[in-house]
Amino acid sequence: MSTPVLELSGISKTFGAVKALSEVDFHVDPGEVVALLGDNGAGKSTLVKVIAGAHPADSGGVISWDGDPVTIGAPSDAQRLGIATIYQDLALCDNLDIVGNLFLGNERLHFPGTLDEVEMERRAVELLDSLSVSIPSLRVPVASLSGGQRQIIAIARSLLGQPRVVMLDEPTAALGVAQTAQVLDLIERLRDQGLGVVLISHNMADVRAVADRAVVLRLGRTAGDFPIAETSYEEIVAAITGAADNPVTRRSTRTGSSATATKDKE
Amino acid sequence: MSQQTHVPNSVDGAQPQDGARRDPRLLTTVASPSGWLQALRRNIRGGELGPLPVIVGLLLIGLVFQSMNDRFLSPQNLSNLTVQIAAVGLMTTGVIMVLLLGEIDLSVGSVSGLAAGVVAVLAVRYGTSEWVAIGAAVGVGLLVGLIHGFIFAKMGVPAFVVTLAGLLGWQGVHLNLMGSDGSINTSSTGPIAMLTQTYFVPVVGWALVLLTLALYLVSVLTVERKRSGAGLPHKSLVEVLFRAGLLALPLVGGVWILNQYKGVPLAFLIFVGFVVMLDLVLRKTRYGRMVYAVGGSSEAARRAGINVDLIRISVFGIASTLAALGGVMLVSRNFAASVSTGGGAELMMAIAAAVIGGTSLFGGRGNAYSALLGGLVLGAITSGLLLLQMDTSVRFMITAAVLLIAVILDAISRRGRKTHARGGA
Numbered sequence: 001m002s003t004p005v006l007e008l009s010g011i012s013k014t015f016g017a018v019k020a021l022s023e024v025d026f027h028v029d030p031g032e033v034v035a036l037l038g039d040n041g042a043g044k045s046t047l048v049k050v051i052a053g054a055h056p057a058d059s060g061g062v063i064s065w066d067g068d069p070v071t072i073g074a075p076s077d078a079q080r081l082g083i084a085t086i087y088q089d090l091a092l093c094d095n096l097d098i099v100g101n102l103f104l105g106n107e108r109l110h111f112p113g114t115l116d117e118v119e120m121e122r123r124a125v126e127l128l129d130s131l132s133v134s135i136p137s138l139r140v141p142v143a144s145l146s147g148g149q150r151q152i153i154a155i156a157r158s159l160l161g162q163p164r165v166v167m168l169d170e171p172t173a174a175l176g177v178a179q180t181a182q183v184l185d186l187i188e189r190l191r192d193q194g195l196g197v198v199l200i201s202h203n204m205a206d207v208r209a210v211a212d213r214a215v216v217l218r219l220g221r222t223a224g225d226f227p228i229a230e231t232s233y234e235e236i237v238a239a240i241t242g243a244a245d246n247p248v249t250r251r252s253t254r255t256g257s258s259a260t261a262t263k264d265k266e
Numbered sequence: 267m268s269q270q271t272h273v274p275n276s277v278d279g280a281q282p283q284d285g286a287r288r289d290p291r292l293l294t295t296v297a298s299p300s301g302w303l304q305a306l307r308r309n310i311r312g313g314e315l316g317p318l319p320v321i322v323g324l325l326l327i328g329l330v331f332q333s334m335n336d337r338f339l340s341p342q343n344l345s346n347l348t349v350q351i352a353a354v355g356l357m358t359t360g361v362i363m364v365l366l367l368g369e370i371d372l373s374v375g376s377v378s379g380l381a382a383g384v385v386a387v388l389a390v391r392y393g394t395s396e397w398v399a400i401g402a403a404v405g406v407g408l409l410v411g412l413i414h415g416f417i418f419a420k421m422g423v424p425a426f427v428v429t430l431a432g433l434l435g436w437q438g439v440h441l442n443l444m445g446s447d448g449s450i451n452t453s454s455t456g457p458i459a460m461l462t463q464t465y466f467v468p469v470v471g472w473a474l475v476l477l478t479l480a481l482y483l484v485s486v487l488t489v490e491r492k493r494s495g496a497g498l499p500h501k502s503l504v505e506v507l508f509r510a511g512l513l514a515l516p517l518v519g520g521v522w523i524l525n526q527y528k529g530v531p532l533a534f535l536i537f538v539g540f541v542v543m544l545d546l547v548l549r550k551t552r553y554g555r556m557v558y559a560v561g562g563s564s565e566a567a568r569r570a571g572i573n574v575d576l577i578r579i580s581v582f583g584i585a586s587t588l589a590a591l592g593g594v595m596l597v598s599r600n601f602a603a604s605v606s607t608g609g610g611a612e613l614m615m616a617i618a619a620a621v622i623g624g625t626s627l628f629g630g631r632g633n634a635y636s637a638l639l640g641g642l643v644l645g646a647i648t649s650g651l652l653l654l655q656m657d658t659s660v661r662f663m664i665t666a667a668v669l670l671i672a673v674i675l676d677a678i679s680r681r682g683r684k685t686h687a688r689g690g691a
């Protein structure tokens with residue numbers, strides 16, 4: 001196994017009296033999709049924000065990048081390392097077209113200050129082609145795109161910075177079947193290009209479809225780290241809910257198959 | 267490894283064909299009149315009306331007034347009209363910038379009045395050179411706008427409230443400046459007066475038309491060549507020529523008419539010059555892109571690393587600077603600044619013209635040409651009703667009706683875009 005591109009150990013984060021994360025361990029390898037699972041309020045978004053530099057972690061934990069310890073104190077630190085984050089509210093400008101959104105804040109220029117639209121559009125076509133994404137026209141305002149297309153534009157945009165780790169907070173939450181498939185395809189393509197992908201999702205089917213590994217958080221602690229291919233649905237649910245006695249396991253015991261609580265627990 | 271149990275993506279099947287990128291769902295426009303008509307119908311249904319309603323409205327206004335008074339479309343009347351709209355037109359240009367941010371500036375009238383006061387007091391009471399007086403007035407405008415922008419952006423006070431305070435406060439400063447003089451007459455021969463008294467000989471007008479068309483053709487053809495070189499969809503030569511023809515129509519017609527009276531007026535040229543300059547800044551520069559981005563979603567702009575506060579402060583600065591220039595034009599046309607300069611219908615007219623011209627009140631949508639189109643519509647209505655010797659009351663009611671129609675069109679087209687959104691894959 002290769003060294004993880006990103007590794008966190010013993011990370012804690014307190015908000016006033018709330019300990020949102022305590023002693024969390026987490027790592028992503030290059031070319032791997034890690035699902036981050038947990039019930040509402042488990043601390044998934046907080047962990048992503050710690051990694052993205054939006055909420056720096058409490059002192060005590062260690063974050064390493066390619067095996068070297070680093071500090072992530074601000075979003076710019078994370079960006080410089082090569083971590084891209086796509087939050088659930090996509091932050092696109094509805095009135096700008098696709099090219100405008102892709103290069104927002106990062107425009108290609110020829111004269112001082114004048115936009116090089118041709119170059120930007122060419123790069124946009126190249127980028128979307130490399131992701132095998134096809135969009136009717138790059139010059140329509142993104143307001144007219146479907147939810148899945150908007151998600152894809154948001155992801156593509158983060159790739160312009162050539163990140164090595166991409167984190168997606170519930171990218172398929174609001175999408176229909178076909179659009180979800182489109183986004184999952186894109187996630188697989190990112191993995192195939194050697195990027196580490198962190199995927200937060202409440203949708204077990206999505207997780208099983210694309211993730212290689214699932215890390216479960218429960219009440220701010222690591223409650224399990226499962227290789228997806230060798231773990232049953234029930235085991236993961238048990239780790240998420242924190243009990244062997246939950247609706248899902250009760251149901252499977254009745255139907256004959258057994259389910260153990262957590263497996264491979266750290 | 268992961269199982270690929272999800273639905274295969276149908277969209278992936280589309281392959282780029284013959285160099286140019288084509289999606290089967292992309293509706294192509296056939297390069298023929300009927301093809302363009304089809305595209306036009308599609309845009310109208312999609313809520314992208316463009317300048318069409320205003321142009322139709324302008325033609326209708328022309329026809330109606332001409333049928334009621336045959337002096338309406340005379341070269342003299344039309345020439346006067348272009349000079350009359352210049353002052354408020356400059357204010358409108360500034361208002362458009364603010365509207366693009368999704369904000370509003372209620373102080374443009376007062377700021378133009380203040381600038382008028384500064385010009386007159388400096389040039390007449392203190393006898394400074396008129397150029398210096400103009401420069402000082404414009405500088406005061408810039409300062410005022412930066413103050414508005416700072417309070418709005420840095421202190422988080424809604425722009426509506428900041429500029430409402432400005433509306434009252436700067437009028438107060440203006441009155442204070444004028445002191446006991448109700449009105450100050452300025453020279454009728456100096457540079458200030460020349461701003462609205464200068465007309466260019468016919469050949470200048472024609473040279474400008476040729477220059478504009480040549481620049482347009484060269485720049486469009488260069489871009490289209492580059493696009494085709496980069497394998498991007500591009501316009502055919504026929505389409506470019508057709509568009510150039512559409513541009514030539516109003517240019518040639520306008521100059522021809524203006525030349526039959528005294529030639530192209532400097533005041534109108536200044537106004538159009540600012541409109542064109544602002545249009546280029548908005549469409550072609552990084553700064554313009556940032557203005558649209560902040561207007562579309564300030565949060566997205568902030569996350570993209572744009573200094574949102576700086577954009578906001580600068581836009582309010584530009585708006586008040588242009589308002590001050592408008593004030594100078596008002597003095598030039600009246601040979602005087604009075605306590606009531608800029609305190610009348612100017613503010614309402616400037617905002618109405620922007621919206622009538624097609625700039626959205628909802629932020630992020632619109633362009634600099636709205637100032638020209640909207641200004642022409644309101645100017646034509648004013649001039650026509652004056653010719654018919656109608657009362658101001660009628661003018662206000664009609665202007666209000668036109669404004670309402672424009673706002674309703676804006677709201678409908680916004681709804682059209684909303685319902686058409688998310689209908690893609």
Ligand SMILES: Nc1ncnc2c1ncn2[C@@H]1O[C@H](COP(=O)(O)OP(=O)(O)OP(=O)(O)O)[C@@H](O)[C@H]1O
Nearest residue numbers: 015018019020038039040041042043044045046047
């Ligand atoms: N800025 C904050 N200030 C105070 N408490 C916070 C803050 N952010 C998160 N928390 C708390 O931290 C805990 C974890 O929240 P988090 O948003 O990470 O959950 P989550 O796993 O993403 O949940 P969900 O699935 O609902 O998105 C919650 O108890 C939440 O109230």
Ligand SMILES: [Mg+2]
Nearest residue numbers: 044045046169
């Ligand atoms: Mg969350």
